[in-house]
Amino acid sequence: MALAYGDHEIISDLSFELNRGDFLIVIGENGVGKTTLVRALFNQLKPRAGEITFAPGTRLGYVPQFRNLARDYPLSVRDFVALNLPLTLWPWPRRKERAAVDHILAETDLTRLADRPLGLASGGEKQRAYLAQALVVTPQLLVLDESTASLDNEVKYDLLDLVEKFRQAGVTVMFITHDWDLAQRYGTRYLHLTPGGYSTGPIADLPASPKGEE
Protein backbone atom coordinates (compact mmCIF):
# COMPACT_ATOMS: atom_id res chain seq x y z
CA MET A 1 0.00 0.00 0.00
CA ALA A 2 1.04 3.64 -0.41
CA LEU A 3 0.05 6.61 1.74
CA ALA A 4 0.16 10.28 0.81
CA TYR A 5 -1.12 13.69 1.81
CA GLY A 6 -2.01 15.31 -1.49
CA ASP A 7 1.09 15.10 -3.65
CA HIS A 8 3.33 14.50 -0.69
CA GLU A 9 3.96 10.77 -0.59
CA ILE A 10 4.85 9.57 2.90
CA ILE A 11 4.93 5.80 2.54
CA SER A 12 5.37 4.08 -0.78
CA ASP A 13 4.89 0.39 -1.31
CA LEU A 14 4.49 -0.93 2.22
CA SER A 15 3.19 -4.37 2.91
CA PHE A 16 2.94 -6.11 6.24
CA GLU A 17 0.77 -8.47 8.10
CA LEU A 18 -0.29 -8.74 11.68
CA ASN A 19 -1.53 -11.89 13.35
CA ARG A 20 -3.53 -12.45 16.44
CA GLY A 21 -1.41 -12.22 19.56
CA ASP A 22 1.47 -10.35 17.89
CA PHE A 23 3.21 -7.54 19.69
CA LEU A 24 4.27 -5.50 16.68
CA ILE A 25 6.80 -2.76 17.26
CA VAL A 26 6.61 0.05 14.71
CA ILE A 27 9.83 1.97 14.87
CA GLY A 28 11.45 4.74 12.86
CA GLU A 29 12.68 8.32 12.95
CA ASN A 30 10.49 11.36 13.53
CA GLY A 31 8.37 12.22 10.53
CA VAL A 32 8.86 8.91 8.74
CA GLY A 33 5.13 8.23 8.71
CA LYS A 34 4.28 6.13 11.74
CA THR A 35 1.28 8.18 12.80
CA THR A 36 0.24 8.43 9.17
CA LEU A 37 0.15 4.63 8.99
CA VAL A 38 -2.06 4.53 12.06
CA ARG A 39 -4.41 7.10 10.57
CA ALA A 40 -4.79 4.83 7.57
CA LEU A 41 -5.58 1.86 9.81
CA PHE A 42 -8.30 3.92 11.46
CA ASN A 43 -9.82 4.97 8.22
CA GLN A 44 -8.90 8.64 8.58
CA LEU A 45 -6.73 8.55 5.52
CA LYS A 46 -7.45 6.59 2.39
CA PRO A 47 -4.42 4.74 0.99
CA ARG A 48 -3.28 6.17 -2.34
CA ALA A 49 -2.81 2.62 -3.50
CA GLY A 50 -3.44 -0.82 -2.06
CA GLU A 51 -5.68 -1.66 0.83
CA ILE A 52 -5.89 -2.63 4.45
CA THR A 53 -7.97 -5.64 5.34
CA PHE A 54 -9.00 -6.85 8.76
CA ALA A 55 -10.58 -10.10 9.80
CA PRO A 56 -14.35 -9.48 9.73
CA GLY A 57 -15.65 -7.76 12.84
CA THR A 58 -12.27 -6.64 14.13
CA ARG A 59 -12.61 -3.87 16.69
CA LEU A 60 -9.76 -1.39 17.03
CA GLY A 61 -8.59 0.54 20.06
CA TYR A 62 -6.26 3.49 19.76
CA VAL A 63 -4.18 5.36 22.29
CA PRO A 64 -3.20 8.53 20.44
CA GLN A 65 0.13 10.32 20.51
CA PHE A 66 -1.09 13.77 21.55
CA ARG A 67 -3.86 14.75 23.88
CA ASN A 68 -2.81 17.84 25.88
CA LEU A 69 -5.36 17.89 28.68
CA ALA A 70 -5.29 21.06 30.79
CA ARG A 71 -4.81 20.98 34.54
CA ASP A 72 -8.41 22.05 34.98
CA TYR A 73 -9.73 19.29 32.73
CA PRO A 74 -12.92 18.52 34.62
CA LEU A 75 -13.87 14.90 33.94
CA SER A 76 -13.03 12.17 36.42
CA VAL A 77 -10.97 9.23 35.27
CA ARG A 78 -14.10 7.06 35.25
CA ASP A 79 -16.11 9.53 33.17
CA PHE A 80 -13.23 9.94 30.74
CA VAL A 81 -13.00 6.19 30.23
CA ALA A 82 -16.79 5.95 29.84
CA LEU A 83 -16.75 8.41 26.91
CA ASN A 84 -15.94 5.50 24.63
CA LEU A 85 -19.09 3.54 25.47
CA PRO A 86 -21.33 2.80 22.47
CA LEU A 87 -22.81 5.98 21.00
CA THR A 88 -26.45 5.11 21.46
CA LEU A 89 -29.25 7.64 21.51
CA TRP A 90 -30.02 6.68 25.09
CA PRO A 91 -28.12 9.24 27.18
CA TRP A 92 -27.67 7.47 30.52
CA PRO A 93 -25.22 4.60 31.00
CA ARG A 94 -26.89 1.24 31.44
CA ARG A 95 -26.00 -1.01 34.34
CA LYS A 96 -24.03 -3.35 32.10
CA GLU A 97 -22.07 -0.46 30.68
CA ARG A 98 -21.21 0.82 34.12
CA ALA A 99 -20.03 -2.64 35.12
CA ALA A 100 -17.85 -2.83 32.01
CA VAL A 101 -16.20 0.49 32.83
CA ASP A 102 -15.58 -0.59 36.43
CA HIS A 103 -14.07 -3.82 35.18
CA ILE A 104 -11.63 -2.02 32.90
CA LEU A 105 -10.71 0.45 35.63
CA ALA A 106 -9.84 -2.49 37.85
CA GLU A 107 -7.84 -4.20 35.08
CA THR A 108 -5.79 -1.07 34.47
CA ASP A 109 -5.29 -0.45 38.16
CA LEU A 110 -7.26 2.79 38.17
CA THR A 111 -10.03 1.93 40.62
CA ARG A 112 -8.41 3.98 43.34
CA LEU A 113 -8.20 7.04 41.08
CA ALA A 114 -11.55 6.58 39.37
CA ASP A 115 -13.25 9.60 40.88
CA ARG A 116 -10.35 12.03 40.72
CA PRO A 117 -10.22 14.67 37.99
CA LEU A 118 -8.10 13.41 35.11
CA GLY A 119 -6.49 16.85 34.78
CA LEU A 120 -4.71 16.30 38.08
CA ALA A 121 -3.45 12.79 37.28
CA SER A 122 0.26 12.16 36.65
CA GLY A 123 1.61 11.41 33.19
CA GLY A 124 1.64 7.66 33.80
CA GLU A 125 -1.85 7.69 35.24
CA LYS A 126 -3.10 9.65 32.27
CA GLN A 127 -1.61 7.11 29.89
CA ARG A 128 -3.30 4.32 31.83
CA ALA A 129 -6.59 6.19 31.56
CA TYR A 130 -6.11 6.58 27.79
CA LEU A 131 -5.38 2.88 27.57
CA ALA A 132 -8.47 2.06 29.62
CA GLN A 133 -10.61 4.24 27.37
CA ALA A 134 -9.35 2.45 24.28
CA LEU A 135 -10.09 -0.90 25.93
CA VAL A 136 -13.75 -0.03 26.56
CA VAL A 137 -14.67 -1.31 23.11
CA THR A 138 -12.89 -4.64 23.90
CA PRO A 139 -10.66 -4.28 20.84
CA GLN A 140 -8.93 -7.19 19.17
CA LEU A 141 -6.24 -4.82 17.93
CA LEU A 142 -4.80 -2.20 20.24
CA VAL A 143 -2.65 0.55 18.74
CA LEU A 144 -0.48 2.72 20.98
CA ASP A 145 1.24 5.72 19.43
CA GLU A 146 4.34 6.64 21.48
CA SER A 147 2.43 6.24 24.70
CA THR A 148 5.63 6.06 26.70
CA ALA A 149 7.47 9.02 25.18
CA SER A 150 7.29 11.26 28.24
CA LEU A 151 7.44 8.62 30.96
CA ASP A 152 10.20 7.57 33.38
CA ASN A 153 11.59 4.10 32.87
CA GLU A 154 9.79 2.58 35.81
CA VAL A 155 6.39 3.98 34.87
CA LYS A 156 7.05 3.10 31.25
CA TYR A 157 7.69 -0.55 32.01
CA ASP A 158 4.66 -0.68 34.31
CA LEU A 159 2.50 0.51 31.43
CA LEU A 160 4.07 -1.97 29.05
CA ASP A 161 3.61 -4.82 31.49
CA LEU A 162 -0.03 -3.88 31.55
CA VAL A 163 -0.20 -3.88 27.75
CA GLU A 164 1.58 -7.23 27.71
CA LYS A 165 -1.04 -8.59 30.10
CA PHE A 166 -3.78 -7.69 27.63
CA ARG A 167 -1.78 -9.21 24.80
CA GLN A 168 -1.58 -12.50 26.66
CA ALA A 169 -5.33 -12.32 27.09
CA GLY A 170 -5.55 -12.34 23.28
CA VAL A 171 -5.35 -8.69 22.19
CA THR A 172 -3.05 -7.98 19.27
CA VAL A 173 -0.79 -5.01 20.00
CA MET A 174 0.79 -2.51 17.66
CA PHE A 175 3.18 -0.30 19.56
CA ILE A 176 4.78 2.75 18.00
CA THR A 177 7.98 3.92 19.58
CA HIS A 178 11.47 5.35 19.21
CA ASP A 179 12.77 3.21 22.02
CA TRP A 180 15.00 0.38 20.77
CA ASP A 181 15.48 -1.21 24.17
CA LEU A 182 11.80 -1.38 24.74
CA ALA A 183 11.32 -2.89 21.29
CA GLN A 184 13.62 -5.77 22.10
CA ARG A 185 12.07 -6.28 25.47
CA TYR A 186 8.40 -6.52 24.55
CA GLY A 187 8.09 -6.95 20.80
CA THR A 188 7.46 -10.20 18.97
CA ARG A 189 7.64 -8.66 15.49
CA TYR A 190 8.84 -5.34 14.16
CA LEU A 191 8.15 -2.95 11.34
CA HIS A 192 11.01 -0.54 10.82
CA LEU A 193 10.06 2.44 8.69
CA THR A 194 12.87 4.38 7.04
CA PRO A 195 12.66 7.29 4.62
CA GLY A 196 11.66 5.61 1.39
CA GLY A 197 11.64 2.04 2.63
CA TYR A 198 10.97 -0.40 5.42
CA SER A 199 11.89 -3.75 6.85
CA THR A 200 9.83 -6.18 8.85
CA GLY A 201 10.23 -9.55 10.54
CA PRO A 202 10.49 -11.28 13.90
CA ILE A 203 11.95 -9.10 16.63
CA ALA A 204 15.17 -11.11 16.76
CA ASP A 205 16.07 -9.68 13.34
CA LEU A 206 15.74 -6.08 14.50
CA PRO A 207 19.20 -4.54 14.96
CA ALA A 208 19.93 -3.58 18.55
CA SER A 209 20.09 0.12 17.69
CA PRO A 210 19.36 2.39 14.71
CA LYS A 211 23.12 2.50 13.89
CA GLY A 212 23.31 -1.28 13.60
CA GLU A 213 21.22 -1.05 10.46
CA GLU A 214 23.99 0.07 8.09
Add this chain to the structure above:
Amino acid sequence: MFALSFMRYAFWASTFIAVVAGAVGVFVVARNLSFLTHTLSEIGFAGAAFAVFMGWSALSGMLLFTMASSVMVGQMSTEESRREAVISATSALFIGLGILFLSLSSQTASSATSILFGSVVGISRGEVFQLGGLSCVVVAALGLLYRRLKFSSFDPVGARVNGVGERGVAVIFLLIVALSVSVAAQIVGSLLIFILLTLPAASAKAFTTGVAKMMGLAILFALAGAWTGLYLGYLTNWPVSFFIAVIEVAIYLTALAYHHSQVD
Protein backbone atom coordinates in the same frame (compact mmCIF):
# COMPACT_ATOMS: atom_id res chain seq x y z
CA MET B 1 -45.14 39.97 42.33
CA PHE B 2 -46.88 37.07 40.63
CA ALA B 3 -50.14 38.95 40.72
CA LEU B 4 -48.94 40.73 37.62
CA SER B 5 -49.41 38.52 34.59
CA PHE B 6 -46.31 39.86 32.83
CA MET B 7 -44.21 38.89 35.85
CA ARG B 8 -45.58 35.37 35.67
CA TYR B 9 -44.70 35.18 32.01
CA ALA B 10 -41.26 36.61 32.71
CA PHE B 11 -40.76 34.01 35.42
CA TRP B 12 -41.58 31.13 33.10
CA ALA B 13 -39.56 32.58 30.26
CA SER B 14 -36.50 33.05 32.44
CA THR B 15 -36.87 29.51 33.76
CA PHE B 16 -36.82 28.05 30.26
CA ILE B 17 -33.87 30.21 29.31
CA ALA B 18 -31.87 29.25 32.38
CA VAL B 19 -32.42 25.54 31.81
CA VAL B 20 -31.41 25.73 28.16
CA ALA B 21 -28.46 28.05 28.68
CA GLY B 22 -27.10 26.04 31.61
CA ALA B 23 -27.31 22.70 29.82
CA VAL B 24 -25.99 23.89 26.46
CA GLY B 25 -23.35 26.03 28.16
CA VAL B 26 -21.51 23.00 29.53
CA PHE B 27 -20.70 21.93 25.96
CA VAL B 28 -20.03 25.49 24.81
CA VAL B 29 -17.36 25.82 27.48
CA ALA B 30 -15.90 22.36 26.83
CA ARG B 31 -15.64 23.07 23.11
CA ASN B 32 -14.08 26.51 23.69
CA LEU B 33 -16.91 28.20 21.88
CA SER B 34 -17.47 31.15 24.22
CA PHE B 35 -16.27 33.52 21.54
CA LEU B 36 -18.80 32.09 19.12
CA THR B 37 -21.70 32.61 21.53
CA HIS B 38 -20.73 36.22 21.89
CA THR B 39 -20.67 36.57 18.13
CA LEU B 40 -23.91 34.69 17.67
CA SER B 41 -25.62 37.11 20.00
CA GLU B 42 -24.48 39.99 17.79
CA ILE B 43 -25.68 38.08 14.79
CA GLY B 44 -28.96 37.48 16.59
CA PHE B 45 -29.28 41.21 17.04
CA ALA B 46 -28.80 41.69 13.33
CA GLY B 47 -31.45 39.05 12.68
CA ALA B 48 -33.87 40.80 14.98
CA ALA B 49 -33.24 44.06 13.15
CA PHE B 50 -33.96 42.28 9.90
CA ALA B 51 -37.20 40.94 11.38
CA VAL B 52 -38.26 44.43 12.48
CA PHE B 53 -37.61 45.63 8.95
CA MET B 54 -39.67 42.80 7.48
CA GLY B 55 -42.42 43.19 10.04
CA TRP B 56 -41.83 39.73 11.55
CA SER B 57 -41.34 38.82 15.18
CA ALA B 58 -37.84 39.44 16.49
CA LEU B 59 -37.48 35.76 17.41
CA SER B 60 -37.98 34.52 13.86
CA GLY B 61 -35.37 36.91 12.52
CA MET B 62 -32.91 35.84 15.17
CA LEU B 63 -33.52 32.19 14.46
CA LEU B 64 -33.01 32.71 10.77
CA PHE B 65 -29.74 34.64 11.13
CA THR B 66 -28.16 32.63 13.92
CA MET B 67 -28.97 29.31 12.32
CA ALA B 68 -27.76 30.37 8.88
CA SER B 69 -24.50 31.66 10.29
CA SER B 70 -24.01 28.54 12.43
CA VAL B 71 -24.23 26.35 9.38
CA MET B 72 -21.77 28.63 7.58
CA VAL B 73 -19.29 28.51 10.46
CA GLY B 74 -19.71 24.75 10.83
CA GLN B 75 -19.14 24.12 7.13
CA MET B 76 -16.07 26.30 6.92
CA SER B 77 -14.16 25.32 10.01
CA THR B 78 -13.60 22.17 11.90
CA GLU B 79 -9.99 23.16 12.43
CA GLU B 80 -9.77 25.03 15.69
CA SER B 81 -7.02 27.28 14.43
CA ARG B 82 -9.16 28.64 11.63
CA ARG B 83 -12.34 28.95 13.61
CA GLU B 84 -11.93 32.41 15.10
CA ALA B 85 -11.18 33.99 11.75
CA VAL B 86 -14.18 32.29 10.15
CA ILE B 87 -16.41 33.37 13.02
CA SER B 88 -15.22 36.97 12.74
CA ALA B 89 -15.83 37.04 9.02
CA THR B 90 -19.30 35.57 9.38
CA SER B 91 -20.26 37.96 12.13
CA ALA B 92 -18.95 40.96 10.20
CA LEU B 93 -21.23 40.05 7.32
CA PHE B 94 -24.33 39.58 9.45
CA ILE B 95 -23.77 42.62 11.67
CA GLY B 96 -23.34 44.74 8.58
CA LEU B 97 -26.69 43.47 7.35
CA GLY B 98 -28.22 44.17 10.76
CA ILE B 99 -27.09 47.78 10.73
CA LEU B 100 -28.43 48.18 7.24
CA PHE B 101 -31.87 46.80 8.11
CA LEU B 102 -32.05 48.80 11.29
CA SER B 103 -31.42 52.01 9.43
CA LEU B 104 -33.88 51.06 6.70
CA SER B 105 -36.72 50.22 9.04
CA SER B 106 -38.94 52.97 10.39
CA GLN B 107 -39.37 52.09 14.06
CA THR B 108 -35.72 51.91 15.01
CA ALA B 109 -34.67 53.10 18.42
CA SER B 110 -36.95 51.46 20.96
CA SER B 111 -37.17 48.08 19.31
CA ALA B 112 -33.41 48.02 18.91
CA THR B 113 -32.72 48.62 22.58
CA SER B 114 -35.21 45.98 23.64
CA ILE B 115 -33.42 43.48 21.41
CA LEU B 116 -30.02 44.47 22.68
CA PHE B 117 -30.77 44.60 26.36
CA GLY B 118 -33.77 42.35 26.69
CA SER B 119 -37.12 43.33 28.11
CA VAL B 120 -39.07 41.48 30.72
CA VAL B 121 -42.16 43.55 30.31
CA GLY B 122 -42.53 42.78 26.65
CA ILE B 123 -43.13 39.05 26.97
CA SER B 124 -46.59 37.77 26.12
CA ARG B 125 -48.33 34.52 26.91
CA GLY B 126 -47.89 33.32 23.37
CA GLU B 127 -44.16 33.99 23.51
CA VAL B 128 -43.85 32.00 26.70
CA PHE B 129 -45.32 28.98 24.93
CA GLN B 130 -43.01 29.58 22.01
CA LEU B 131 -39.99 29.69 24.31
CA GLY B 132 -41.19 26.57 26.09
CA GLY B 133 -41.51 24.73 22.80
CA LEU B 134 -38.07 25.76 21.58
CA SER B 135 -36.56 24.79 24.92
CA CYS B 136 -38.07 21.34 24.64
CA VAL B 137 -36.54 20.97 21.18
CA VAL B 138 -33.12 21.95 22.52
CA VAL B 139 -33.34 19.60 25.50
CA ALA B 140 -34.53 16.70 23.35
CA ALA B 141 -31.72 17.26 20.85
CA LEU B 142 -29.17 17.37 23.66
CA GLY B 143 -30.54 14.13 25.05
CA LEU B 144 -30.38 12.23 21.76
CA LEU B 145 -26.93 13.56 20.91
CA TYR B 146 -25.64 13.38 24.45
CA ARG B 147 -23.09 10.58 24.08
CA ARG B 148 -21.64 11.90 20.84
CA LEU B 149 -21.59 15.44 22.08
CA LYS B 150 -19.96 14.41 25.31
CA PHE B 151 -17.25 12.43 23.56
CA SER B 152 -16.43 15.03 20.93
CA SER B 153 -16.55 17.91 23.42
CA PHE B 154 -14.53 16.37 26.23
CA ASP B 155 -12.12 14.28 24.19
CA PRO B 156 -12.00 15.42 20.57
CA VAL B 157 -8.87 13.35 19.88
CA GLY B 158 -10.44 10.13 21.13
CA ALA B 159 -13.75 10.89 19.44
CA ARG B 160 -12.07 11.33 16.08
CA VAL B 161 -10.31 7.98 16.12
CA ASN B 162 -13.41 6.24 17.41
CA GLY B 163 -15.47 7.42 14.49
CA VAL B 164 -17.74 10.03 16.04
CA GLY B 165 -18.93 11.92 12.95
CA GLU B 166 -17.13 15.12 13.73
CA ARG B 167 -18.58 17.59 11.30
CA GLY B 168 -22.12 16.33 11.70
CA VAL B 169 -22.00 16.68 15.47
CA ALA B 170 -20.34 20.09 15.19
CA VAL B 171 -22.98 21.49 12.85
CA ILE B 172 -25.90 20.13 14.84
CA PHE B 173 -24.40 21.49 18.02
CA LEU B 174 -23.95 24.92 16.46
CA LEU B 175 -27.61 24.83 15.47
CA ILE B 176 -28.50 24.00 19.07
CA VAL B 177 -26.41 26.96 20.23
CA ALA B 178 -28.09 29.22 17.69
CA LEU B 179 -31.49 28.13 18.96
CA SER B 180 -30.43 28.73 22.55
CA VAL B 181 -29.07 32.17 21.77
CA SER B 182 -32.31 33.15 20.10
CA VAL B 183 -34.30 31.82 23.04
CA ALA B 184 -32.15 33.53 25.65
CA ALA B 185 -32.07 36.86 23.84
CA GLN B 186 -35.76 37.33 24.50
CA ILE B 187 -35.21 38.11 28.12
CA VAL B 188 -31.59 38.96 28.81
CA GLY B 189 -31.07 40.66 25.46
CA SER B 190 -28.56 39.69 22.87
CA LEU B 191 -25.70 41.52 24.58
CA LEU B 192 -25.92 39.46 27.74
CA ILE B 193 -26.66 36.04 26.32
CA PHE B 194 -23.14 34.90 26.41
CA ILE B 195 -23.24 35.47 30.17
CA LEU B 196 -25.89 32.81 30.70
CA LEU B 197 -24.34 30.48 28.15
CA THR B 198 -20.83 30.62 29.52
CA LEU B 199 -20.56 31.72 33.16
CA PRO B 200 -22.85 29.17 34.86
CA ALA B 201 -21.17 26.33 32.96
CA ALA B 202 -17.68 27.63 33.61
CA SER B 203 -18.55 27.90 37.30
CA ALA B 204 -20.01 24.40 37.43
CA LYS B 205 -16.77 22.98 36.04
CA ALA B 206 -14.98 23.98 39.24
CA PHE B 207 -17.27 22.01 41.51
CA THR B 208 -17.77 18.59 39.96
CA THR B 209 -16.29 16.00 37.62
CA GLY B 210 -19.23 14.50 35.72
CA VAL B 211 -20.89 15.97 32.63
CA ALA B 212 -24.43 15.36 33.87
CA LYS B 213 -23.59 16.86 37.25
CA MET B 214 -22.02 19.84 35.56
CA MET B 215 -25.19 20.36 33.56
CA GLY B 216 -27.30 20.16 36.69
CA LEU B 217 -25.15 22.67 38.54
CA ALA B 218 -24.96 25.03 35.57
CA ILE B 219 -28.75 25.01 35.31
CA LEU B 220 -28.96 25.72 39.03
CA PHE B 221 -26.56 28.66 38.75
CA ALA B 222 -28.40 30.04 35.74
CA LEU B 223 -31.74 29.71 37.54
CA ALA B 224 -30.36 31.40 40.64
CA GLY B 225 -29.26 34.36 38.54
CA ALA B 226 -32.41 34.57 36.46
CA TRP B 227 -34.90 34.25 39.32
CA THR B 228 -33.04 36.51 41.73
CA GLY B 229 -32.44 39.00 38.95
CA LEU B 230 -36.12 39.03 38.11
CA TYR B 231 -37.08 39.56 41.71
CA LEU B 232 -34.56 42.35 42.31
CA GLY B 233 -35.59 43.96 39.05
CA TYR B 234 -39.17 43.92 40.25
CA LEU B 235 -38.20 45.49 43.59
CA THR B 236 -35.91 48.19 42.25
CA ASN B 237 -37.08 48.76 38.71
CA TRP B 238 -33.48 48.41 37.57
CA PRO B 239 -32.79 46.28 34.50
CA VAL B 240 -33.04 42.54 35.15
CA SER B 241 -30.04 41.91 32.89
CA PHE B 242 -27.87 43.99 35.19
CA PHE B 243 -28.71 41.81 38.18
CA ILE B 244 -28.27 38.59 36.24
CA ALA B 245 -24.84 39.72 35.08
CA VAL B 246 -23.71 40.67 38.58
CA ILE B 247 -24.99 37.45 40.14
CA GLU B 248 -23.40 35.20 37.52
CA VAL B 249 -20.08 36.99 37.81
CA ALA B 250 -20.23 36.61 41.59
CA ILE B 251 -20.91 32.87 41.27
CA TYR B 252 -18.06 32.55 38.81
CA LEU B 253 -15.58 34.33 41.07
CA THR B 254 -16.64 32.12 43.96
CA ALA B 255 -16.12 29.04 41.78
CA LEU B 256 -12.64 30.19 40.80
CA ALA B 257 -11.71 30.78 44.42
CA TYR B 258 -13.07 27.35 45.36
CA HIS B 259 -11.15 25.70 42.53
CA HIS B 260 -7.88 27.29 43.61
CA SER B 261 -8.40 26.30 47.20
CA GLN B 262 -8.89 22.69 46.06
CA VAL B 263 -6.02 22.41 43.63
CA ASP B 264 -3.17 24.11 45.47
